[in-house]
Amino acid sequence: SQTIHQWPATLVQPVGSPLSLECTVEGTSNPNLYWYRQAAGRGLQLLFYSVGIGQISSEVPQNLSASRPQDRQFILSSKKLLLSDSGFYLCAFSSGGYNEQFFGPGTRLTVL
Amino acid sequence: QKEVEQDPGPLSVPEGAIVSLNCTYSNSAFQYFMWYRQYSRKGPELLMYTYSSGNKEDGRFTAQVDKSSKYISLFIRDSQPSDSATYLCAMNRDDKIIFGKGTRLHILP
Numbered sequence: 558s559q560t561i562h563q564w565p566a567t568l569v570q571p572v573g574s575p576l577s578l579e580c581t582v583e584g585t586s587n588p589n590l591y592w593y594r595q596a597a598g599r600g601l602q603l604l605f606y607s608v609g610i611g612q613i614s615s616e617v618p619q620n621l622s623a624s625r626p627q628d629r630q631f632i633l634s635s636k637k638l639l640l641s642d643s644g645f646y647l648c649a650f651s652s653g654g655y656n657e658q659f660f661g662p663g664t665r666l667t668v669l
Numbered sequence: 670q671k672e673v674e675q676d677p678g679p680l681s682v683p684e685g686a687i688v689s690l691n692c693t694y695s696n697s698a699f700q701y702f703m704w705y706r707q708y709s710r711k712g713p714e715l716l717m718y719t720y721s722s723g724n725k726e727d728g729r730f731t732a733q734v735d736k737s738s739k740y741i742s743l744f745i746r747d748s749q750p751s752d753s754a755t756y757l758c759a760m761n762r763d764d765k766i767i768f769g770k771g772t773r774l775h776i777l778p
């Protein structure tokens with residue numbers, strides 16, 4: 558069966574510190590991978606998506622970057638966190654079908 | 670006009686009632702329609718999906734699509750307190766999915 562993992566579940570970081578969130582998918586090959594941020598009252602904001610290793614598309618220019626070093630691994634990074642980076646970060650994948658996406662459990666990031 | 674509109678709620682209904690959740694959309698190119706359920710502090714989970722106008726039923730849940738009116742609905746019969754969650758509609762365009770902002774639903778015991 559297909560599963561998606563994200564870690565850590567929660568993270569508290571000071572302003573200016575680096576960030577690395579990791580997402581891995583099991584049970585499928587060559588998935589499309591997505592990073593979203595969800596802020597209260599603002600819905601899901603697509604940050605990055607990837608259709609293959611090393612292929613990253615950015616939806617919103619900001620303080621974050623993404624990388625896909627392996628087929629089923631997606632990493633969200635920042636060199637210096639801002640207060641505005643706080644939020645609930647979700648990784649998702651789609652694999653064939655009608656592009657329905659399946660989400661990981663999420664990481665709640667608080668930048669202080 | 671936003672591509673997908675969804676009333677944020679909150680919507681409070683008594684246990685056992687029929688719940689109706691709705692979204693409207695503006696892009697007639699959308700072909701595939703989904704409903705996700707999200708519990709507090711959890712990732713969204715896919716609840717139902719459909720690609721044609723009409724109704725699709727799964728247990729207590731019915732998804733309805735009216736492409737001529739650009740309107741989709743999710744009905745929940747015999748609502749339970751465990752149905753309390755945020756419900757997001759979603760529809761696909763190219764390689765991406767456009768999500769509604771979600772409706773918060775409270776089922777009152």
